[in-house]
Amino acid sequence: MSEESRIAQEELLEEDAVEDSNILIGSGEYLIVGIRYYNGVAHPGEYVELVREPNNPYDRNAIRVDNMAGDKVGHIKATMASTLAPILDNTSSGRLQVRVDGTIPRAGNSYTLPIFLEFFCTAPNITQEQVKAIAVAFKKLMKRDNRFRIAREFGGDGVTASEMANVSGPSVSRKKMNWQQQEEALNNMFDKQLEDQYKDLPDVSMPSCLKGITLYDYQINGVKWLLKKEIDPSPAPFYKQITEKGKKVWFCEITNSSQVAQPAETRGSILCDQMGLGKSIQTICLILLAPPPGVEYKVKKIAAAGEEKEIIPMPEDAIIRSAKTQELKVILKSASLKVSGKKQDLVDRIIKAKVDGNLSGEHFPEAMRPRVGDTSRCTLIVCPVSVISNWTDQIESYVEDGVLSVRLFHGSNRNDLLPEIKSGCVDVLLVSYQTLAADYSNVFGKDSKGTEEPQKKKVKRDSIFDIDFHRIVLDEAHTIRNGKTKFFKAVKEINANRKLAITGTPFVNKSDDVHSLLSFLGVQPLDNKSIFTRAISTPIKNGDDLGLTRLRACMGFVSLRRSKQNVNIKMVEKDVQLCSVEFDRDAHKEVYDALFGTLKVAMEAILSEGDGTEALKHYSSIFEKLLRLRQACCSGTMISEERRKIALNVWEEVKSSGSGKKLSAEEGLTLLKKLQGVFTEDPEELPECGICLTEMEATDGTILKSCLHVFCKLCIRQVLSKSNRKCPYCRADFQEGDIVDMSTAESAANLPSSTKETDVTMFGTPPKIQALLQSIKSMKSDEKGVIFSQFTSYLDLIGDALTEVGHAFVRIDGSVPAQKRIAIIQAFNSDNEGSPRFILCSLLASGTGINLTRGNWAFMMDCWWNEAIETQAMDRIHRLNQTRKVTIQRFVMKDSIEERIVALQEAKSMQAKGVLQKLKGDEKRKALLSDLRGLLDIDQDK
Template sequence: MAASSSRGGGDDNEPYLLGLVVTKIVGLHHYSGTISGRANVTLVREPLNPHDDNAIAVHNNRGVKAGHIERGAASALAPLLDSLLIANNIAIVPKAPSSKSGSKPYSLICQVHIFARPAAAETVKKAIKDKGLALVAPNNPEFFFSESAFVQERTQKSDRDVDKLFAHVGKDGDCRIEPMEAPEDVVLSALFQHQKEALGWLVHREESCDLPPFWEEDKDGGYKNVLTTQDTKERPAPLRGGIFADDMGLGKTLTLLSLIARSKAPNVGVKKGNKGAKRRKIDAAEEGSRTTLVVCPPSVFSSWVTQLEEHTKAGSLKVYMYHGERTNDKSVLLKYDIVITTYSILGTEFGQEGSPVNDIEWFRVILDEAHVIKNSAARQTKAVTALNAQRRWVVTGTPIQNSSLDLYPLMAFLKFEPFSIKSYWQSLIQRPLGKGDKAGLSRLQNLLGAISLRRTKDAESGSKSVVALPPKTVVACYIELSTEEREYYDQMEMEGRNKMLEFGDRESILRNYSTVLFFILRLRQLCNDVALCPIDMKSWFPNSSFEDVSKNPELLKKLASLVDDGEDFDCPICLSPPSKTVITSCTHIYCQTCILKILKSSSSRCPICRRSLSKEDLFIAPEVQHADEDGSENLGSDKPLSSKVQALLELLKRSQKEDPSSKSVVFSQFRKMLLLLEGPLKRAGFNILRLDGSMSAKKRSDVIKQFAVVGPDAPTVLLASLKAAGAGVNLTAASTVYLFDPWWNPGVEEQAMDRVHRIGQTRAVKAVRLIVKGSIEERILELQERKKRLISGAFGRKGGAKENKEMRIEELRMMMGL
C-alpha cells in the first residue's frame, strides 16, 4: 500500500483519503436544487433508479437533489459504495458555474473524494483504474486543484491556518446577552438567575440573523465559508439553535418551557429579511403554527408532564402526547403548543408514508436527553436528523458519554455545516483528537463554545456555582471479600487471564469476544454476590472459538443471558445497546439492523471474527425468563449475605440511625441484584420500593410518587436500575445514593446521582460507591477517569485529553488485569 501524507494517526482500520476522482455532475437543468458557487455536495446512491441501477444522485448543501454523477464514473463508484469499500461520500464543486443570462448549466465539474480502509485500498484503486478513471493521489500536484481547507488539512499544508479559523469562530459578534424573564401569563414559577441567563441565550440564538460560524460576507456582496471555501450569492440561513448542555439538575426543562411560552406570544416570530433562507411550500395552518416537537426517552415523559403541571398556568400550553394511540392528521398536531414523542416512535415511523411528524415543518424541535442519538447509524438518529424544523435544540447534561464521536450525530441534527458531514468531522476534529493532538482539543472547545451553553452545579476553577444547591460529596467505600468469595473470585480471574493469554493475538481475542465479555461480566457479578452467577460457570463458556450456536441451543440461551444480565452491553458495530438482539452462529452479538447491513456488503463476514456469514447463521436472541418478582425467597435468611450486601446494610442502618427520616436510593445495573437485595433489606426493617426496566411507564411513575411520601410508614429505600432511573426522574426525596456496582460510563453514574442532587433538593447529598478491593471494579474506576478527562476537556478552556477509544482490545486486557 502506498504511503500517503493523507493518512492520520489513530485507528489503523479507519478510512483514509486515497485521493480524488474528477468527474461531472450532469442533468442539472432537470432538478430544483441549485449549486450557486464553489460548494460541497453529497452523493446519494439510487439503486432503484429506473434509468440506471448505478445511479448516484448529487444533493446540494441544503439536501435538495441537483443532478447525477455522469454514467461512466457512476459505474465505477456505485459498486464500491454498495459494498462499503469506500465511505464518506462527499464531493466538492471547485468552481462557481458560469452560465448565460442566469440559466442553469447542463453540467459541472466536481471532485469526488475517495476514502477507504487500508485493507480495501488496493481493491478500490484497481476498480477505479479498470473503469478508466484517474485517481489523483494526495502527492500529485493536481490534487491541490481542490481549494477546500479540508483537503489542505489532509495534505498537512495549512494546519496553522485551519487552527486560526477555529480560534476565531464565535468571537465575531460576541455580545453581552441579557437575562430574560419567563412570560408571567404562562409560567408561574420564578426562574433562578442562571435560568434567566439561559433563556436569554436561547432566545438570542433563535432570533439572531447572524451568519453561521465560519461564514463571511465578501466585498462583492456574496458569502464565503472560510473553512471549506464554499461561496454563494445567497445569504446562508442562520444556525437557529444549538446545544443546551447545562449540568443535570439545573432546571433545563423549566427554562425550555419558558422559551416555548415566550414564542407563543404574538409579538415574537421569525425575523424577516433573511433572503437566503428558502423554505418549502407549506399550508396556511403550518405557516402560522408555533408548535414545538419534544423528543425524549419514555422515562422522561412523566418529567415533562410534571414540570408543566408544577410550573405553568393550567391550560396555557396545549400539549399532545404522540405516543400509543395517536393521530395521523398533521392539522390536529399543529393546534397544540407542544407535541411530545419518543425516539423509538420516530424511528418506527421513519420513511413511513402518512406519518404527520415527518410531514410537518416544526417551529422548533427539542431533543431531550439527546445523548440517546450518539450512534449516527441508528434508525432513530436518522429519523430525528431528517425532521423539518426552523429551530433545532440539543438538550443533554452528558453530551459526551464515551468519546468525542458522540458529538457528530448532534452536529448532523443541528445541520451545522460542514461538521454535519462525517468526513469533515473525522478529518478536522476526530482524527487530531485520536492522535492526542492539542489542536484537536482546542478546535473542539472553540466549536462547542460557538454553539453551546454549559454550566455546572459545582464551582470549577474558582468560579462561583451557578445555583445555590446543598453540597454533594462522592466517596468510595472499599470492601474486602470473605476468604471463600476471594478464592472464588481469584480462581475466576485467573481462568480469564489464562484464556486471554491463550487467545494471544488481537485476532484470536476478537474471535472469542463473547467469551471475554462473559468473563468480565461474571467477575463484576462476583463482586456483588456469588448468587448472581451460575454454580458451574465453566459450562457457560464456549469450548472452542468456533463452536456453532446453531448446533447448541443451550449456548444460544446462555449468550442471550449475557445481554440480559449486562445492562450496559453494546453492539460492537454501532456501540449502542442492541435493539432486536441477534446472535451469530460464531457466538457474536449484534443489533439485527447492524449485522444485516454488513451481510448486504460483498464481504458477508462477521465483523469480529471474519467468519463467513449468511442470514441462516443469524439467530434472534431468545427471551430470558425472569425469576419471581419478589427476591425474598431467592436469598433466604439462612444463607450468608455477600460482603457487599453486608456493607450496604451497615451503611443503611448507620444512615437511618443518624436521621430516621432520611431516604436512600440504591442503584445497580443488575436487575437480579435488586431482587436479591429485597429480602435482606425487608428483614432488616427497611420499607423498600423497586424501580426497574421491566416496569411500565405508569408503574414507574407510581413508584416515584410513593417514594416522595413522608411519614412513619413511608418508604425509606428505593432499589433502582441505573437505566430505568438514570434520566428524567426526580428523586429529591432521597439524600443518600449508593452505587452498588460501577458503570463503564461515568456519565450514566452522574445522571443517576443527579436524580437526587438537583433543584428542589434541600439536604446535603452523599453518594457512596461500593468498590471491592483488588478487583475488576477498581479497574473500571480507572476507565471512568479517562472518560471524565475527555468530557471536561471538551467544554473547558484548558487541559489535555487523548481521545478515548471504545472498549477495544487494550481495555479488555485492562479489565482482566493484564
C-alpha cells in the same frame, strides 16, 4: 419479538457500530475542462462533487463536476476520466468501500480548472493490515494513472488537501490529538465564548405564571439566549454576502462555495449545560415566553382600573416584513414611536419594540393579527421513558395550574390523541424515543435498499408525523448521536417550526457526535455529513487546528453550555466514598474464584500466542463472561445453578491438572467454548406488547402457549373477541386456554422452593448487601436514600434484604411504565408520613433526567464500564434544590474485577462504550487487549 424490542436491539447494535475508518489511501491532481460552457462557479478551496455520466453520448467514462450549489462546473479531462471512472462505478455499486473527495486547490484559467482528489477507505471495523491490502489493490487499479500518489502511510508521497492548500503558505506543524485532549479543548471552547453569547440578549421578564421557584441569573440569561435563537434566526456564521459576477451571492467560508439563495436560517439551538443546572426549567420558561401566534398562556391580565383586559396577540416577524411602508408607519405612530426612515429601519424598529414590550397587539391592524389555530399550538418533547416523569413533575411544580395542557403520547391508544393535538387543545406533548421510533417503522417501513430514504407504506394512516408542531424539544439529545438509528431518523421526520436539543453531553466520545444535532437543527452546511467529515472530523483527527476552529465557531453560534464552576452558585457538599468490601471465605467467594480462574487461564493461553487476534474474534463471548464475573461480585446466586456447577467443575479440573502445565492456545479456545454455558438471551430484557408496542408491567403481560409470543392483556383480549383467533405475529391458531398470564409463567419457571432454600442456606446475605445495611445505620432518621444497580435481579435481592429489616421502599426499572414512574418518584420525594425511605433504581432506566433530591444518600451497588454513567446517576440527588449534604457510597469487592474496573476508569483508558467495543484499527486493538489483560490481572508481557 415485538417491534419495539426489535428496534431496541437494532439501536444497541447501531450504537456500538463504529464510524467509517476514513483512512487516506492516496491523492492526485487532475483537470476540469469545458468550464466556459457552464455557469457553475468553483472557487479555490471549494468542495466539489463528482457525478458519473455513463450514458454521456460523447464519452462513456464521463465524470461531471458540480459545485456545492449543484451547478455544473465542467468535466474531468477525458484521458484522466478513463482511469477514474471504474473507481467511481465500483464505489457507487458498493463493491469498493472508497470515498472520493474533490477540492479546487487554486484558480485556473478560462478553459481549465485544477481539481485535487483524495481517495479514502471507508470500511468500518477494519484492521490496519486490511487497509494496507486495499491500498495495494487500489494502487494496481491506478497503475496507468501517473497523477495518483499513494499516501505516505503506505510508502508513497501523496499529500492531503489541507497540505496542498498550504503549499505556498507558512509551514504548519500538526499533532494528532486523542479524544481526552479533544474533549478538554471543546469544553474550554464553551467557557471562552460565554461572554460574547450574553451580549444583546432580549430584555424580557420571566414568565409571570411560574410558581414556587426563583431563577438564578445564569438561568435567566439562558432563557433569554434560547428566546433570541428562536425569535431572531439567522444563517450559520460561515456565510457572508459578497458580489460575484455583478450579483449578490452568499459565500460559505467552509466549503468556499457561493449560492444565490439565502442559506436556511437556524431557528433553534442546543442547550448543553452541565447536569443538574436546571435545563428543564429553562426550557419550560422558553415554552411560556414564546408560544405560537394567537396563543396566550395567560389569557387575561388586570388593567390599572382593576377590570380584566384581553391580551391581543401580535403578528410574527415575517408578517411585519411583508407589510407596506405606510402600514408600518401607522403601527409606529399608534405606539408613539419614531416613524422616519427606510422600510428596513421601520421593520427593525417594530421588531425591537415587540421584544422590548413597547408594542402590543392592539397597535397592529386586525388584518395582521394571527388567529388561534393559524399555526400548531403544541410543543413536542422527545425524551427517554425514564425522564418523562421529570417533565410532568416540573411542569406541575413550577407552572400555575391550568396554564399548560400536558399530555403523554404513549400506549396502545396513543393515536386517539391526534385529533385533540391537531385541534389545538394540547400545549405540551411528551413522547419517548422508543415510541417515536416504533411509529416511524409503522409509518415509513424499512429503509429501501441502497438508500437512506424510508419507503412509504401503501396504507396511509394518520400519525404523529402528520402534525405541524410549534416546537420540538429533544431531551437527552445525545440519544440521536448515531445518524443510522431510527431514533435519529424519527425525530428528523417530525415537522416543527422551532427546534431545541438539550443534553449535558454534546460530545460523548468523539467530535463527530455533534453532527446529528446540527443535522437535526438544520445548521447549513454542517448538517451535510460529507461536509462535516471533510471540514471538521478529518482535520481534527489529523491534528489540524482548522477543524476545531470551525467547530468552535459553529457551537458558539448554536449552543450554550455552562458548568457548575462558572455559574457562580453554591452546591451542597458531595462526599464520594469508595467502600471496599471483602469476600468472606464462603460460597460467594467460591463461585467468583471459579469463574475468574477459568477465564484467566483460558485467556492467558490464548494471549500467549500471536498478537491477540484470536482473543478478539471471541470478544462477545469474553464480554459475557466478564458480565458473569461482575454479577458474582454482587451475589453468587445471580449465577444460574447449572452455570455454577460448570464453572466449579472446570476450575477443579484446571487446578488438579497442575500449575506447571501450560495450556496451548487451542486448548484455551476449547476451554472458553466450554465455559459458554447456556447463555442465550439478555436476562434484563423487558417484556413489550407485540401489538401496541409499549412496555408492559409483569402483571399486564401474557404469553401464548401455542407460539410463545408476548402481548399485553388488553390487546390479546381484543384479538380474542374480535378476530379469527390467530396470533397477530405468526397467524397460529390459539384458544382462550392458550393465554397464560406473565406472572403465572414466571411462577412456573421458577426453581423449586427447596433449591431456593438451599441457595439461601448456602450463600446467605451477599457481602455488599451486608455492607449496605450497615451503612444505612449511619443515616439520620429524616434522610432518604437512592440505591442503584444495573442488574434487576440484584435489586430483587436488595429489596428482600430491606423488607427483612423493615425499610419501606419503591422501585424503578425498565419494566415500569411511564405513568407509574411518575407516581413512584412523587411518592419517594414526598415528606408525607409513610412515604418510602428508599428508592431502588436500575442504573440505565433511572441514571439520567429524573430528580430525586429528596434523597441525599446514593448507594452504587456495582460498577459500570463508563464512569460517566455512574456520575450521571449521582447527579439525580446532587443538583439544584438539594439542601442536605450528599453522601455517595460506591461498593466494590476487594481483590476482584470491580477494583480493576475502577482503576481503568480513573486512568481514563476506557472509552464511553466500555472496555470491549468494536475495533478501530491497530491502536484500538492494542488498547483493548491491554485493558483485557488489566481486567484479568494478566501480565502485560504475555
